[in-house]
Amino acid sequence: MSGSQEELNYRERATLRAVALGRAEITCSSEPDLFVDGLACCDQSTVHRLARLGWIEPSVSGRPGERVPAQITALGRAALGTEGIPGRAA
Template sequence: MSTLNHRALAMLRAVDEGRAELTCSREPDLFIDGVACCDQFTAHLLAHDGLIEPAQAGQYGQRVPATLTAAGLAALAVTPAAA
């Protein structure tokens, strides 16, 4: 993603707050507060662009906690909180 829109930033903040899970798969689905995220396309982009990742290994299809990568933390650090 060249630029992060408001939704992508909100998704990163949810991951940073410990409210998100990813499925262990090639196209990881994102769940926030136990509910499937409405924009899985953006979730896939965040994972493939290396901004989020599973916090631990899991079996295929299993949901595990999501975490920000160093790049994800940097993306949040340069973005105003109100974005």
């Protein structure tokens, strides 16, 4: 299935929602870490998957390892099925 048509599990939906609501920071890395409300996300494999699929990304450029605001991408919004959810839209 295409990236926007894949079935999301509960954790993936919750992670995408947190990012869409502007509650997350992401490290600038090929395998990024995500922080929600200042706390490290407990499921980094989910974070890595969402980043690889192009559903979440840093909203600004940063140095390797630097924490910057995360944003949901248009692909992520489509996967979540909530184009109108507030947040830092791509």
